Amino acid sequence: MQKRILMAGISAAACITAATSASAVEIExxxxxxxxxxxxxxxxxxxxxxxxxxxxxxQVTFPYADYQTRIVAANMARKGPDVMQLFYGxxxxxxxxxxxxxxxxxxxxxxxIEEEFFPIVSAMQRDGEYYGLPTAVRSLALFWxxxxxxxxxxxxxxxxxxxxxxxxxxxxxxxxxGNFETVGLTLDMAGQDHQWWREVLVRQMGGVPYNDDYSxxxxxxxxxxxxxxxxxxxxxxxxxxxxxxFMDEGQAAFRAGRAAMTIxxxxxxxxxxxIEDFEWGVAELPANEEGVQSNYxxxxxxxxxxxxxxxxxxASIKFLEYISSDxxxxxxxxxxxxxxxxxxxxxxxxxxxxxxxxxFLAALPYAHTTLFVDEAAQRQTAIDMANRVFLQDQAPAxxxxxxxxxxxxxxxxxxx
Amino acid sequence: xxxxxxxxxxxTHPIQPAPRLSMRTRSAIWVWSFLAIxxxxxxxxxxxxxxxxxxxxxxxxxxxxxxxxIGFENYRRMFADPGFWQTFRNTFAYLIxxxxxxxxxxxxxxxxxxxxxxxxxxxxxxxxMPYITTAAAMAWVWRWFYQxxxxxxxxxxxxxxxxxxxxxxxxxxxxxxxxxxxxxWAGLGFQIIxxxxxLRAIPDTYYEAARIDGLGEWTILRKITLPxxxxxxxxxxxxxxxxxxxxxxxxxxxTTNDPGGPLGSTKPLVLMIYQTAFSSYDMGYAAxxxxxxxxxxxxxxxxxxxxxxxxx
Numbered sequence: 001m002q003k004r005i006l007m008a009g010i011s012a013a014a015c016i017t018a019a020t021s022a023s024a025v026e027i028e029x030x031x032x033x034x035x036x037x038x039x040x041x042x043x044x045x046x047x048x049x050x051x052x053x054x055x056x057x058x059q060v061t062f063p064y065a066d067y068q069t070r071i072v073a074a075n076m077a078r079k080g081p082d083v084m085q086l087f088y089g090x091x092x093x094x095x096x097x098x099x100x101x102x103x104x105x106x107x108x109x110x111x112x113i114e115e116e117f118f119p120i121v122s123a124m125q126r127d128g129e130y131y132g133l134p135t136a137v138r139s140l141a142l143f144w145x146x147x148x149x150x151x152x153x154x155x156x157x158x159x160x161x162x163x164x165x166x167x168x169x170x171x172x173x174x175x176x177x178g179n180f181e182t183v184g185l186t187l188d189m190a191g192q193d194h195q196w197w198r199e200v201l202v203r204q205m206g207g208v209p210y211n212d213d214y215s216x217x218x219x220x221x222x223x224x225x226x227x228x229x230x231x232x233x234x235x236x237x238x239x240x241x242x243x244x245x246f247m248d249e250g251q252a253a254f255r256a257g258r259a260a261m262t263i264x265x266x267x268x269x270x271x272x273x274x275i276e277d278f279e280w281g282v283a284e285l286p287a288n289e290e291g292v293q294s295n296y297x298x299x300x301x302x303x304x305x306x307x308x309x310x311x312x313x314x315a316s317i318k319f320l321e322y323i324s325s326d327x328x329x330x331x332x333x334x335x336x337x338x339x340x341x342x343x344x345x346x347x348x349x350x351x352x353x354x355x356x357x358x359x360f361l362a363a364l365p366y367a368h369t370t371l372f373v374d375e376a377a378q379r380q381t382a383i384d385m386a387n388r389v390f391l392q393d394q395a396p397a398x399x400x401x402x403x404x405x406x407x408x409x410x411x412x413x414x415x416x
Numbered sequence: 417x418x419x420x421x422x423x424x425x426x427x428t429h430p431i432q433p434a435p436r437l438s439m440r441t442r443s444a445i446w447v448w449s450f451l452a453i454x455x456x457x458x459x460x461x462x463x464x465x466x467x468x469x470x471x472x473x474x475x476x477x478x479x480x481x482x483x484x485x486i487g488f489e490n491y492r493r494m495f496a497d498p499g500f501w502q503t504f505r506n507t508f509a510y511l512i513x514x515x516x517x518x519x520x521x522x523x524x525x526x527x528x529x530x531x532x533x534x535x536x537x538x539x540x541x542x543x544x545m546p547y548i549t550t551a552a553a554m555a556w557v558w559r560w561f562y563q564x565x566x567x568x569x570x571x572x573x574x575x576x577x578x579x580x581x582x583x584x585x586x587x588x589x590x591x592x593x594x595x596x597x598x599x600x601w602a603g604l605g606f607q608i609i610x611x612x613x614x615l616r617a618i619p620d621t622y623y624e625a626a627r628i629d630g631l632g633e634w635t636i637l638r639k640i641t642l643p644x645x646x647x648x649x650x651x652x653x654x655x656x657x658x659x660x661x662x663x664x665x666x667x668x669x670x671t672t673n674d675p676g677g678p679l680g681s682t683k684p685l686v687l688m689i690y691q692t693a694f695s696s697y698d699m700g701y702a703a704x705x706x707x708x709x710x711x712x713x714x715x716x717x718x719x720x721x722x723x724x725x726x727x728x
Binding site for chain 1: 478479480481559560563564565566567575581585586587588673674675677678679680691694695696697
């Protein structure tokens, strides 16, 4: 009996060794479903497999709404991905939940990362260790409808906040009943406006939205937060440039040619590229009177799952190295339209002079990356903050104070 | 009902060889072997998670790390949160206004539709249509109806007729009724069909006898139709109430930009649970909210059954 078990054991062991030596290492890469992203990744995988014939990469995708839950559930079942894409804002949760592991220092030295990438990658760093690297980054810009500008007799996009207001007033068109036909600028806190308010307007009014590690809300420490909110809500209440909720979403209004300007991110390029009815352009976000500029940049980073070990870990490191390379970034830019995360790949003359990518890229050196603990909940505090002014006539200063209190509670709750 | 004990029912047949199972026992085994699958399914898929939710509500589980027992902290936090009380009020607003309005409209339509002979089936199908349509699709259509001009159909029509604009989904006071209307409309088809079935089940002889005695329509309605329709009404009241307490699809789809907004004025409990669980991943807290919803559903259902119980 014992002999038979021994024999079975030996033959099984022989089979396993034979199998591993004969077949390639297979690793899984996870990201959410977005046509161009999946397509770009397919291309990258093809290139990578060609260069590394002993490694197979399987791409697994999920709808965005399910994505985080799937990763967490898979990790609990010890079936997590080897390499995965995650929003930089999820980093704290993923590190705390032991979903991802730090990148090995020998392949990805911190000093080199900091030298070669845009400073915003620091959002993936904890205690000197990097937990992920982006292929591409996103920033905000002002999209402007060239046809509407021409009709209104305005030469180019506004460069300052004062010009933004001045042009906006000229561009907004109301019908006899007093309803907007066209808005000068879209007001959509649920879109990208909350980022514009947080990282751009607050700073331009002389404030700082958070402390250095984003553990303390500071936009209500001085008058800057309230001034920024007042500037924002005045666009609707004082200047009649736009109305929150016009055409449901800011991007929908712009697409339909009913908004002269909208603030949105690189990720919107894919959708706006199919606009045929009018010409549109991209400009850097307006500066304030003193010329202070700011922007909000964000990214999805690629990280190595905590379950990867042995030769799968080796393969994952190689794969991560490739998808963070200049070559991968150029492919990503061409297919997805997102900006390269490495300075060298991004700041080429061709890219900088590109009328579309140029303004987005120009913003990267001075952009900020908010370290959200719960982006949806923190966005909600900004939406409510504006709504209290619009719908309940609350004073901007009071509304900002209330928002700060709510947001601080969310941050404290997540960090304890 | 008292179940007969085994000894009462085993027939004592002296001729039959002893250890055979009785007919009743054998049929019980058959029944249970067929029931085993659904029972097992319910235990594993329904009851276990339900009881587990009670346990989770006492922990700080966030999906990532292990659950830690924290006593009633989640409940304390919930009852101290003004946002929770607002969703609580909203949920009851859906229930308290939605249920009687649905019931009344459904009954009136069923009552008259029952008498219409012309295109009867076609009309019935028309009323039923919204019920079989996907809630999300309907919600989006209504969302566009409600938009401010130039996109919103209703406001554009009002503008054409020279009336002022109405803020529907963008107003803290109008948004909840605006969403409730669509939920009522969506559920109406089913309720009408049930009412019509109830009306058909009342024997014609009662009506004939009443008419011979010279009773008016109103008296017939009050003394015959409504009392005999009571079982149908009880079923619908419970059914509609549960539907309104669990309202989610309409609200979520009509307010995706600002879920449950503006300023939380349309947010029902289920949406709050969804956000806590699958947006903030605060599973323990979400479980506590679920326990509250469970309790409300239980109390409301029992209360209705008790109030509308058959006193006869």
